Amino acid sequence: MPKYNYDPSAEDRPRADGRLVLGIGDIRGKVGAEREIAYGVDLGELGLESAHVAVVGEVALDLVLGVITEGMGLDGTADASWAGECRRCLNEVKGKTTAEVHEIFEARPTEGETYPLGVETVDIEPAVRDAILLALPLTPLCRDDCPGPDPERFPTTVESDEPVERKPDPRWAALDGLNFDE
Numbered sequence: 814m815p816k817y818n819y820d821p822s823a824e825d826r827p828r829a830d831g832r833l834v835l836g837i838g839d840i841r842g843k844v845g846a847e848r849e850i851a852y853g854v855d856l857g858e859l860g861l862e863s864a865h866v867a868v869v870g871e872v873a874l875d876l877v878l879g880v881i882t883e884g885m886g887l888d889g890t891a892d893a894s895w896a897g898e899c900r901r902c903l904n905e906v907k908g909k910t911t912a913e914v915h916e917i918f919e920a921r922p923t924e925g926e927t928y929p930l931g932v933e934t935v936d937i938e939p940a941v942r943d944a945i946l947l948a949l950p951l952t953p954l955c956r957d958d959c960p961g962p963d964p965e966r967f968p969t970t971v972e973s974d975e976p977v978e979r980k981p982d983p984r985w986a987a988l989d990g991l992n993f994d995e
Contacts, residue, residue: 833938843880850876864951866897884919884930893945899955906955912948916940
């Protein structure tokens, strides 16, 4: 298979808008041709709000863009450092993740399955971002035996001299009539 060395200093290098748009005019249609992509890129704000986890710094790409019969395939890894909150104690936690990238680019992409392929360029950023987001931890822990919040710092009870009266939830009222002793 012929290999085409990819020069990240060329015009394909990520543009000022942050997109990873690569020129493919020289390899398009040459089944088996490959282009290696190995450099770091800043993808800007990238994280999961629900888990309070975000990518920190550059993402190291080690990818191969190859020409296949139906379009192009992108394979390799994207390494990223992340920071977030421990799900139990809410302290800061940091880590590294490696996202496996195995995606197909087609002229007529199938929604949710493949990515669009241009005539002279291919934008690989959406595929890389999706892979990294899927590799981030949904419930990070600072350590496996994290005991949770410190009751001294984060009290979980309401301080009051009056006793708290708990009323039954009216949605469960239908179950009050059940008798299992019969």
